[in-house]
Amino acid sequence: xxxxxRWKEILEVLTTNWFRTVLxxxxxxWGILILIILLSAGKGLENGIRADFGDIATNTMFMWTRxxxxxxxxxxxxxxxxxxxxxxxxxxxxxPQLRFxxxxxxxxxxxxxxxxxxxLKTGAYxxxxxxxxxIQQEPMAITAGRFINQSDIENKRKVAxxxxxxxxxxxxxxxxxxxxxxxxxxxxxxxxxxxxxxSGNGNGEEGQKExxxxxxxxxxxxxxxxxxxxxxxxxxxxxxxxxLKMGIVNEMKRVHxxxxxxxxxxxxxxLYEEFNRVESLFGAMSFIGYFVGILVxxxxxxxxxxxxxxxVKERTKEIGIRxxxxxxxxxxxxxxxxxxxxxxxxxxxxxxxxxxxxIYGVNALLDxxxxxxxxxxxxxxxxxxxxxxxxxxISGLLAGFIPAQxxxxxxxxxxxxxx
Amino acid sequence: xxxxxxxxKSYKMGSNSLHVLKGINFNVEDGELVAIMGSSGSxxxxxxxxxxxxxxADSGTYVxxxxxxxxxxxxxxxxxRNKFLGFIFQSFNLINYKTALENVALPLYYQKMPxxxxxxxxxxxLEQVGLKEWSxxxxxxxxxxxxxxxxxxxxxxxxxxxxxxxxxxxxxxxxTSYEVMExxxxxxxxxxxxxxxxxxxxxxxxxxxxxHLKDGVIVKDEKVKQVRAKVNV
Ligand SMILES: Nc1ncnc2c1ncn2[C@@H]1O[C@H](COP(=O)(O)OP(=O)(O)OP(=O)(O)O)[C@@H](O)[C@H]1O
Ligand SMILES: [Mg+2]
Numbered sequence: 001x002x003x004x005x006r007w008k009e010i011l012e013v014l015t016t017n018w019f020r021t022v023l024x025x026x027x028x029x030w031g032i033l034i035l036i037i038l039l040s041a042g043k044g045l046e047n048g049i050r051a052d053f054g055d056i057a058t059n060t061m062f063m064w065t066r067x068x069x070x071x072x073x074x075x076x077x078x079x080x081x082x083x084x085x086x087x088x089x090x091x092x093x094x095x096p097q098l099r100f101x102x103x104x105x106x107x108x109x110x111x112x113x114x115x116x117x118x119x120l121k122t123g124a125y126x127x128x129x130x131x132x133x134x135i136q137q138e139p140m141a142i143t144a145g146r147f148i149n150q151s152d153i154e155n156k157r158k159v160a161x162x163x164x165x166x167x168x169x170x171x172x173x174x175x176x177x178x179x180x181x182x183x184x185x186x187x188x189x190x191x192x193x194x195x196x197x198x199s200g201n202g203n204g205e206e207g208q209k210e211x212x213x214x215x216x217x218x219x220x221x222x223x224x225x226x227x228x229x230x231x232x233x234x235x236x237x238x239x240x241x242x243x244l245k246m247g248i249v250n251e252m253k254r255v256h257x258x259x260x261x262x263x264x265x266x267x268x269x270x271l272y273e274e275f276n277r278v279e280s281l282f283g284a285m286s287f288i289g290y291f292v293g294i295l296v297x298x299x300x301x302x303x304x305x306x307x308x309x310x311x312v313k314e315r316t317k318e319i320g321i322r323x324x325x326x327x328x329x330x331x332x333x334x335x336x337x338x339x340x341x342x343x344x345x346x347x348x349x350x351x352x353x354x355x356x357x358x359i360y361g362v363n364a365l366l367d368x369x370x371x372x373x374x375x376x377x378x379x380x381x382x383x384x385x386x387x388x389x390x391x392x393x394i395s396g397l398l399a400g401f402i403p404a405q406x407x408x409x410x411x412x413x414x415x416x417x418x419x
Numbered sequence: 420x421x422x423x424x425x426x427x428k429s430y431k432m433g434s435n436s437l438h439v440l441k442g443i444n445f446n447v448e449d450g451e452l453v454a455i456m457g458s459s460g461s462x463x464x465x466x467x468x469x470x471x472x473x474x475x476a477d478s479g480t481y482v483x484x485x486x487x488x489x490x491x492x493x494x495x496x497x498x499x500r501n502k503f504l505g506f507i508f509q510s511f512n513l514i515n516y517k518t519a520l521e522n523v524a525l526p527l528y529y530q531k532m533p534x535x536x537x538x539x540x541x542x543x544x545l546e547q548v549g550l551k552e553w554s555x556x557x558x559x560x561x562x563x564x565x566x567x568x569x570x571x572x573x574x575x576x577x578x579x580x581x582x583x584x585x586x587x588x589x590x591x592x593x594x595t596s597y598e599v600m601e602x603x604x605x606x607x608x609x610x611x612x613x614x615x616x617x618x619x620x621x622x623x624x625x626x627x628x629x630x631h632l633k634d635g636v637i638v639k640d641e642k643v644k645q646v647r648a649k650v651n652v
Contacts, residue, residue: 004534005528005534012516013516016516317512318514318515320512321512321513321514322514322525322529323497323500324471324473324500324506324512325500325501325506325525325526325529325573326497326498326499326500326501326502326526326529326530326577327497327501327525327529328494328497328498328529329493329494329497330494331529408493411473412473413468413473413474416473416508416512
């Protein structure tokens, strides 16, 4: 099949009309190039967005309270209520599928008053009362010291872990941080660690300006009793939180005597669902990449097919002669198919190579100019390249099929008659 | 070598049908050199194409060297053409992007003979038609007579049972025609069976037998005293 004479002939045929061959090849080249660029751009966007999600445990929901909108069991409409620390126990009991339940309290917030003082410096920061597990639901890198631990919780130690943003504003460069004190709403806390969150964790700079203190000391210092502001609940990987969340919400309604049809009283956000929505966006993007790329490729293939038809037409007489001399029709068909596959693959390879160079160039640019929002490391993997090659071979076959068929339909006497 | 009985062939053109061969009966022995003559449109080429398995008869039988030729599929027909028949055409029909040697070697390539062996054999036949030095020239660099000799070498190279030549001198001047006929006579002298379709009486006289075709039937079939081409050159 791949003997020397065949290759010689393929080259002879394709090089007789260089200009035409190159023009034809360009169609396929262009199609593959666009396919590769679209897929890599999609990948870049995906990489960027995934980096924004970071290592957050995505199988997570957040749940908070609002006022009731229905009277129930003798309790009035518009009632405010709080989650209690006992609710955590209840949830653990009722939902063994859960992995983490972090009750949280919060101070300060967006554009609030200055609530933290250190010496002469002040700042407005989000202060959270948390359990140690929170670091697995909202990952951060500890850059110095340590995070809150279980004994802090048990002993209600007044310790704090501060973000790099807080450190930059409250401390001079080179100042010793660990072991220093900050005053949060008049209460002194010992700084035991600093953290850094991945940049662009949804809220960017804001994420570095947080302070974490033990849940128990928070409650005590700021008089929260056993109230819980909100909860971050993560399920084990094999149980999507999306399918558990209504059960959890209903359980809370029952515990807090809320009308079962009161949809406002408990607020929640399903990160997993959101994440899946983005996931399906990635799917859609690569679908569009393939779709558009393959359509462009298709027009290239039609070009190849068209030229091969013309080639067959031009060679009608030659084909007639060859058949009169006893060439098997299969051999003729194979010849035309090979010419078409060869042309397609060569031009497709050129497209892949140029596409790879292009991606390389974009990456070099990105590296040189620093990170860009929502775009990171565009790339195509080996899978895509092999898929492209596979598509090319199939395309070549498709492009050659009709011409090859028309070549073997040539009857030798008819071909020889055409003068 | 060739036995045909009651061969009929008609061409359909729309609702009309043109009856071209109306019952041809004729035999060719091994080693014969037969000329087929007749006015234009008498069906000579049609007959030759059927003998060459390029076309099929409507009815009648055709036996080539003991093998009945009928209901061939394309692959089989190609195979038979390759092994049993050599074609020489008026317009040479060389493949223009292949050298003389490659053209001659083509039938052997279709037999999947190894490259080296193929080239040696093709060279031997090129030498026989006196074109050894021209082996690496393209057809466009050859004269009409040289092209036809390449075509003859190509027809001979697979050592077929029968050579079929349709107006092989039709495109050549008389001097070149005679040179080509001399070659044909030499090949025939070696025992090859050859059928030549021609218009020209002097070419026909260089064969050993002349078959006259008229309106689709054989009207005359005579043995003649062969005129050697060499004398005329
Ligand atoms: N494919 C075809 N379709 C229709 N009619 C055909 C076809 N081939 C040949 N004919 C007709 O058949 C008749 C015989 O044709 P053929 O080619 O056999 O004649 P010929 O004897 O070789 O003539 P010439 O000496 O001109 O070559 C002619 O009338 C021709 O028009
Ligand atoms: Mg004719």
